Amino acid sequence: MPTDHLSTIFAALADPTRRAILARLCTGEASVTELAEPFEMSLPAVSKHLKVLERAGLIARSRDAQWRPCQLHAGPLKNVADWVEHYRRFWTESFDRLDDYIQTLKDKENKSGKQRHNELERG
Amino acid sequence: MPTDHLSTIFAALADPTRRAILARLCTGEASVTELAEPFEMSLPAVSKHLKVLERAGLIARSRDAQWRPCQLHAGPLKNVADWVEHYRRFWTESFDRLDDYIQTLKDKENKSGKQRHNELERG
Numbered sequence: 001m002p003t004d005h006l007s008t009i010f011a012a013l014a015d016p017t018r019r020a021i022l023a024r025l026c027t028g029e030a031s032v033t034e035l036a037e038p039f040e041m042s043l044p045a046v047s048k049h050l051k052v053l054e055r056a057g058l059i060a061r062s063r064d065a066q067w068r069p070c071q072l073h074a075g076p077l078k079n080v081a082d083w084v085e086h087y088r089r090f091w092t093e094s095f096d097r098l099d100d101y102i103q104t105l106k107d108k109e110n111k112s113g114k115q116r117h118n119e120l121e122r123g
Numbered sequence: 124m125p126t127d128h129l130s131t132i133f134a135a136l137a138d139p140t141r142r143a144i145l146a147r148l149c150t151g152e153a154s155v156t157e158l159a160e161p162f163e164m165s166l167p168a169v170s171k172h173l174k175v176l177e178r179a180g181l182i183a184r185s186r187d188a189q190w191r192p193c194q195l196h197a198g199p200l201k202n203v204a205d206w207v208e209h210y211r212r213f214w215t216e217s218f219d220r221l222d223d224y225i226q227t228l229k230d231k232e233n234k235s236g237k238q239r240h241n242e243l244e245r246g
Contacts, residue, residue: 006139006142007137007138007139007142008137010133010134010136010137011134011137013133014130014131014133014134014137015130016127016129019129019206022210023209026209026210026213072213074210074213074214074216075214077207077210077213077214078214080203080207081204081208081211081214083142084200084203084204084207085204086146086149087145087149087197087200090149090195090197090200091197091198091200091201091204093197
């Protein structure tokens with residue numbers, strides 16, 4: 001089981017429902033009932049997801065109000081952004097390589113197209 | 124179990140050893156034995172991690188060479204960067220709020236310091 005904070009954050013994000021909950025909380029705080037609505041999920045199932053998000057520090061639940069609304073705490077996502085930033089040049093390079101490869105294929109295609117055309121011309 | 128690609132990527136990143144393997148592969152391709160060395164891990168344990176990274180599309184293993192070196196494929200990390208980017212303004216806001224809060228504490232501290240000073244002066 002991962003115990004470091006970054007692993008806990010990544011594990012919390014490794015679920016489409018939890019990411020959808022975070023997206024919903026971008027529009028403002030919400031109760032568990034409100035969060036459960038779009039997912040056709042039981043309240044205990046949603047509560048389980050919220051606990052995972054809470055443990056990762058991605059949401060907080062008010063202790064005061066009776067309906068205990070959930071709020072987005074986006075701070076830990078900065079750690080994710082900082083981590084992934086180190087790899088930017090590598091994915092840029094790999095997309096460049098893909099572009100080069102596609103260009104090579106196109107050049108090849110054009111060349112063989114011209115060759116065929118010349119052959120037809122020569123008849 | 125998550126089945127969408129982004130969840131698979133996040134799950135693959137939710138482990139410090141797997142992130143360390145990716146970091147090592149930034150310096151160039153490596154064999155399983157080379158990757159296992161710094162972790163004091165058995166080869167099967169490392170192979171298991173490599174399979175998770177491979178399934179997420181984050182590494183690829185050459186089929187040709189006998190030692191089957193692993194290579195970083197950073198492309199999927201662009202999905203992570205794109206996803207997290209949507210939240211940037213939220214963590215910026217939350218750090219701004221933290222700054223405001225720290226400033227309030229400082230102002231309070233200064234005020235009460237001055238008050239104490241004045242009291243002592245008058246005292």
